[in-house]
Amino acid sequence: MKTINVTINGTRYEETVPVRMLLVDFIRERLALTGTHVGCTYEGVCGACTIHLDGEAVKSCMLLAVQADGHEITTVEGLAKGGELSALQRAFRQHHGLQCGFCTPGILMNMTEFLVHNPTPTDDEIRQGLIGNLCRCTGYVHIVTSVRAAADELARTGGA
Ligand code: FES
Ligand code: FES
Structure with missing residues (x-):
C-alpha cells in the first residue's frame, strides 16, 4: 500500500x-x-x-x-466549468457526436487536448487525432463534424 x-x-x-x-x-x-x-x-x-x-x-x-x-x-x-459545457461538449450535443455515448468521455478528453495543440485542424488531422479512440457505434462522421464545429467556434470566439 x-x-x-x-x-x-x-x-x-x-x-x-x-x-x-x-x-x-x-x-x-x-x-x-x-x-x-x-x-x-x-x-x-x-x-x-x-x-x-x-x-x-x-x-x-x-x-x-x-x-x-x-x-x-x-x-x-x-470539462464543464461553472455548469457551462465546454465548446467541444456543446458541439457534440449539437452535431450528434454521440450515439450510446460510451466512447464519448475519452474522445472529449483526447480532442480537448488535441485542439489546444492544433486549434485549426483539417478534417484529416482530426481523423488522425482520433486514431486512439474506438467508437463501437461507428459514428465517426458526426464525431469529426463535432470536433470541426468546436474548432471553428473556438477560432471565432477565442475562448473555451
Ligand atoms: S480501457 Fe483504457 S484504452 Fe481501453
Ligand atoms: S457512441 Fe457508442 S461507442 Fe461511440
Whole structure:
C-alpha cells in the first residue's frame, strides 16, 4: 500500500492505494468518477479511459494510481466549468457526436487536448487525432463534424 496525493478536477485527495491499482480503477472505484470508462479490459486500445494528466491526454488504464502521486488530473467531469459545457461538449450535443455515448468521455478528453495543440485542424488531422479512440457505434462522421464545429467556434470566439 502507498499513500498518494493527487488533485482531480481541482479537488485534492490523499488516499492509500494498493501499489498495483490501476489509475482508471482508482478514479472510477475509489473516487466514484465513473465518467471515465473502461472499454477494452485494460488493453490500451479503446481510449474510453482517457483523462488529462498535467494537461496531457493519457489512457488511465495504462498507468498505476501511484504514478499519479503529486500530479493534476482532469476527468470528463471536470470539462464543464461553472455548469457551462465546454465548446467541444456543446458541439457534440449539437452535431450528434454521440450515439450510446460510451466512447464519448475519452474522445472529449483526447480532442480537448488535441485542439489546444492544433486549434485549426483539417478534417484529416482530426481523423488522425482520433486514431486512439474506438467508437463501437461507428459514428465517426458526426464525431469529426463535432470536433470541426468546436474548432471553428473556438477560432471565432477565442475562448473555451
Ligand atoms: S480501457 Fe483504457 S484504452 Fe481501453
Ligand atoms: S457512441 Fe457508442 S461507442 Fe461511440
